[in-house]
Amino acid sequence: MIVGKIVGSVVATRKNEKLVGSKFLIVEPLERMDRQQDRLVAIDNVGAGIGEIVLVAQGSAARIGCNLADSPIDAAIVGIVDDAIGLE
Template sequence: MLLGKVSGSVWSTRKDEKLNGWKFMVVQVWDTETKEQKKSLIAADNAGAGIGDMVLITQGQAARISAEKMDVPIDAMIVGIVDSLDTEN
């Protein structure tokens, strides 16, 4: 599972029909140890996230399980919105 911050949204009128109805967000993935941005990715949103929200992201098969459809071509899914984050450092 990854931790990230939603930085934008993606709108696509032409896509695989199995993606119809899904909201897609741009997420900046964070390294929890260094607190630095690692990369950005596009994730389907299953939690109702908005721009600026800190989110939990699953990838691969876990993302498709969250979609409840194994044939959906989704590789990353926002599965939770983080309310708070406490770390030792």
């Protein structure tokens, strides 16, 4: 998993039907997690909002771990970070 900050969101009216109801958030990895800080789009699994620092799972873990095994989802926000050592 990586830790990142929610910096935005995406609206897509025309989409795969299994994505209906999902919220798409844009996450910027913290600099220690990715020097390039390449952003990614993750679905929200925990009620997160813009500005929050979150834990993101990628790959098949995002689908299967969020009870969306049949959806075309490759990243999910699975926790809101309250505290951490080692991110600075």
